[in-house]
Amino acid sequence: MLRSDTFNAKIVLVTGGRSGIGFQIAKDFLQLGAKVIICSRKEEQLQKAAEELSNFGEVTHQACDIRKTEEIQQLAKMIKEKYGRLDILINNAGGQFPALAEYINDKGWNAVINNNLNGTFSMIREMANTFFIPQKSGVIINIIVDVFRGFPGMAHTGAARAGVENLTKTLAMEWSDFNIRINCVAPGIIESSGLDTYPKQIQDMFEEAQKAIPLKRFGKVEDVSNAVTFLSSPMAEYITGISLYVDGAQHLNFDKMGLANVLKSFIS
Ligand SMILES: CCCCCCCCCCC/C=C/C(=O)SCCNC(=O)CCNC(=O)[C@H](O)C(C)(C)COP(=O)(O)OP(=O)(O)OC[C@H]1O[C@@H](n2cnc3c(N)ncnc32)[C@H](O)[C@@H]1OP(=O)(O)O
């Protein structure tokens, strides 16, 4: 729907761009004319993804754990040396594990908060200070999760993503003076490599779970990427500080999903 030159000459960083939703986002930006950098922790898989993406345009990759500020700074340095600027940051890297709150220990809680809240903030701060604030322009999209009604069965990620959602509103205000737009995309359940990481007992419920979603299906990676490219484009130049739910209206119907009940049934 967007013109194929929408992002010509734009430099885009997609965190977690080696797989699933991030890979699709990287691919779509390339097909819309951007030069794309992908990062994630696993060097080998990252390189493989970059090779595949290079069929669609100019792609660069660098390993970076978003929980390590010095690795983010090295990434910013590489982008500065290679391109001299950054136009769009897509904070997609993240993840968690299903667990009832009473079983989440400090290490597990901190791992998820560090990944999804602290890592996202560090990435935003470093890229804003290196590029967006001096440039007086920039677009940031944070991929969160549909946590509209809390997230029974994944309290840690619910707290972290709600933190990112509120951070997004704050920065939309603070950084409007620098012409920086920042928004969230909140996917429901998306058929992607990420779902393969869930235990079999949960995967067995997926068919049933789709019936509880008003649009009666899980999302596709393309559904998320379409929202991301729209919000990043000039078509959305008056939109900042919002969360766009890409979830088939699941956020209006979440309590029927019952992840916590599924967890209870196989823990007890
Ligand atoms: C009715 C049916 C309803 C269906 C609903 C289904 C739910 C669908 C949800 C849809 C919404 C969201 C989807 C997605 O986000 S998909 C993308 C997901 N991708 C991932 O989540 C990637 C996999 N996850 C991780 O990489 C890890 O969870 C983590 C993010 C924590 C990685 O961090 P780190 O590498 O630092 O973590 P460690 O592996 O070293 O673990 C640190 C401690 O964390 C605790 N832990 C980790 N994993 C588990 C687990 N599976 N269960 C319990 N606890 C866990 C643990 O304390 C670890 O320390 P120890 O290993 O020393 O004990």
Ligand SMILES: NC(=O)C1=CN([C@@H]2O[C@H](COP(=O)(O)OP(=O)(O)OC[C@H]3O[C@@H](n4cnc5c(N)ncnc54)[C@H](OP(=O)(O)O)[C@@H]3O)[C@@H](O)[C@H]2O)C=CC1
């Ligand atoms: N699939 C779904 O149903 C939904 C997914 N989401 C969110 O969308 C995002 C993408 O998920 P999806 O594509 O499905 O899942 P994946 O597990 O395929 O993607 C997660 C990506 O993040 C990277 N990553 C994870 N932790 C770090 C880190 N500390 N530093 C750098 N990179 C990291 C991973 O690469 P590596 O292992 O190499 O570091 C991987 O490429 C995640 O934030 C996820 O929570 C939100 C709602 C629903």
